[in-house]
Amino acid sequence: MIRPEMEAELGLGGGALTRFLDPSARFSLTRFLMLRLLGLVYVAAFASSVFQNGLLIGEGGLLPAKHYVLALAANGSAMRVAPSVFHLIGTSDAALSAVAGLGLALSVTVALGVTNALVNFVLWMLYLSLVQVGQEFYSYGWELQLCETGLLAVFLAPLNSLRPFPSRPPAAVVLWLFRWLIVRVMLGAGLIKLRGDSCWQDLTCLDFHFETQPIPGPFSAFFHRLPGWLHSCGVLLTLFIELLTPLGAFGPRRLRISAGVLFVGLQALLIVSGNLSFFNWLTIVAALACFDDAALERVTPRWLAACAASVRARPSRASLWCSGGFAGYVALLSIDPVANLASPRQAMNKSFEPLHMVNSYGAFGGVNRERLEVVLEGSKSSDPADAQAWREYVLPCKPGPTSRPPCWLSPYQRRLDWQLWFLSSGTVEDHPWFVRLVAKLLAGDHQLLSEFAVDPFAGEPPTWVRARLFRYQFGSGETWERVEVGEYLRPVDRFDPELVAYLEALERVEP
Numbered sequence: 001m002i003r004p005e006m007e008a009e010l011g012l013g014g015g016a017l018t019r020f021l022d023p024s025a026r027f028s029l030t031r032f033l034m035l036r037l038l039g040l041v042y043v044a045a046f047a048s049s050v051f052q053n054g055l056l057i058g059e060g061g062l063l064p065a066k067h068y069v070l071a072l073a074a075n076g077s078a079m080r081v082a083p084s085v086f087h088l089i090g091t092s093d094a095a096l097s098a099v100a101g102l103g104l105a106l107s108v109t110v111a112l113g114v115t116n117a118l119v120n121f122v123l124w125m126l127y128l129s130l131v132q133v134g135q136e137f138y139s140y141g142w143e144l145q146l147c148e149t150g151l152l153a154v155f156l157a158p159l160n161s162l163r164p165f166p167s168r169p170p171a172a173v174v175l176w177l178f179r180w181l182i183v184r185v186m187l188g189a190g191l192i193k194l195r196g197d198s199c200w201q202d203l204t205c206l207d208f209h210f211e212t213q214p215i216p217g218p219f220s221a222f223f224h225r226l227p228g229w230l231h232s233c234g235v236l237l238t239l240f241i242e243l244l245t246p247l248g249a250f251g252p253r254r255l256r257i258s259a260g261v262l263f264v265g266l267q268a269l270l271i272v273s274g275n276l277s278f279f280n281w282l283t284i285v286a287a288l289a290c291f292d293d294a295a296l297e298r299v300t301p302r303w304l305a306a307c308a309a310s311v312r313a314r315p316s317r318a319s320l321w322c323s324g325g326f327a328g329y330v331a332l333l334s335i336d337p338v339a340n341l342a343s344p345r346q347a348m349n350k351s352f353e354p355l356h357m358v359n360s361y362g363a364f365g366g367v368n369r370e371r372l373e374v375v376l377e378g379s380k381s382s383d384p385a386d387a388q389a390w391r392e393y394v395l396p397c398k399p400g401p402t403s404r405p406p407c408w409l410s411p412y413q414r415r416l417d418w419q420l421w422f423l424s425s426g427t428v429e430d431h432p433w434f435v436r437l438v439a440k441l442l443a444g445d446h447q448l449l450s451e452f453a454v455d456p457f458a459g460e461p462p463t464w465v466r467a468r469l470f471r472y473q474f475g476s477g478e479t480w481e482r483v484e485v486g487e488y489l490r491p492v493d494r495f496d497p498e499l500v501a502y503l504e505a506l507e508r509v510e511p
Helices: 004-010 016-020 029-059 065-074 093-112 117-135 139-157 170-195 206-212 218-223 228-243 244-249 255-274 279-290 304-310 319-335 335-342 414-421 432-443 495-508
Strands: 369-379 464-474 480-492
Touching: 029 093, 029 117, 029 139, 029 279, 029 304, 029 414, 065 117, 093 117, 117 139, 117 464, 139 170, 139 279, 139 480, 170 228, 170 255, 170 319, 170 335, 206 218, 206 228, 206 464, 218 464, 228 244, 228 255, 244 255, 244 319, 255 279, 319 335, 335 414, 369 414, 369 432, 369 480, 432 464, 432 495
Parallel strands: none
Antiparallel strands: 369 464, 464 480
16 A cells, blocks of 8 residues: 555645555465465476477577577577577577476475565566577467567566465555556457457357367367357357456456456456466466455465465555556556557467566467368388378377377467477468477487377387378367378388488577
8 A cells, every 4th residue: 555645745736546446455375365376486497398398499499599599699689689598598408407306396386475576586587588488489478478478477476485375465556567467368369359350250260269279178079069159159258358357457456357358267267278388377477466355265275364464564665666667667668569459360379578577468260170280101111102001190198099098288379289289371381490390300309209198119219201181170079080181291211311401500590
């Protein structure tokens, strides 16, 4: 709470700022829940990095971070364009592992209760560094959102405490910054839907979404089979929550809490109906800022509410001035994101400055009408025409064998599974990392093979690799049906002239 004398110091008389920033509301319990959930999101994000960075962006990875950083350095713009600790410590596998491992360790402490601004600052810096060098494998909208959320969390926590419930509450203006984040996330998602695909306007998008989303979950088939009229109602509800409800985040208390309930409810439905990595969990973090302690006490254990109620002191003057100054800077940085939201050419998930502090967001501006999947196969036969010799490589959660139901994955992200979903929208030449993946399969690369749920050759390299394109549909129960629709990559061996020439060309382009 801001005292009247502080308002006088700031030149704001009459208690205007106090009334604007919820004078009677408490947010210690709100902060507790937000930071614990953010800690869990960080755990999922850094765990993904720990286990997958070597294959994806390591020294021998599909898109080596070393090449990307060297290219930036050659232009003299590395730290300016993509600020990262890797410009200081290098991009060796050891450096990537150290950053991801430290991030995972600190994430666990935050999830368990550590509430400290410095810890959250280090987490933000480490994850920002990974996003800056992760290229396609870290190009999703929720990566930007985690960077922005993580920076806001620095101002949510005190500097001189590690306890779950510090003696001083957070400055209310920080909660307003989180509400500004959830408003942009929701509005961006709603506007890009109306501008991006006609099925949102004719209320048919959910007839396709559950089946064609990147990684369906165990209940996706159930949602897909719901009646068409219920899908249409779902579209209307989604657009209502994303386009109209955000106004309530800045409204009176009851309206704000109602908006928070709808935000969290929508994200919960998305978690149940699919596998959107940690996106929905992270969005709930920002949505929790719509609730004050009095509202959350009704749905939390009494001992937890009692701990929050013991926090009586006001925010420190330093906290008020720092968070207030940062809020002013956020207001300046919001000009471009707001202009993007208002533009008929709205860009989805866009950052306007290198630290990703205030971004534009959006989700499912386009919905596929059919599910096309690229399926990798290998053969040890000397003749690629031997149809009986081909065996399928199966990834953990990407649709593969028709008898295998969708898996539960969220909030963890298998980045290779996700990236393979995008292949069918282009050609092999559009995805250099995929060509490297094929080369690694032909070489029997053990690091790559460890990412597959089924290696048909038990670690031995195949003679041939090919990729076929299938149309997938939900079959009976939770299983799939599929029909081959074409060839994505013809059979190649490790000495194929076109493959060798393409890989050599990639090496010439990259430092």
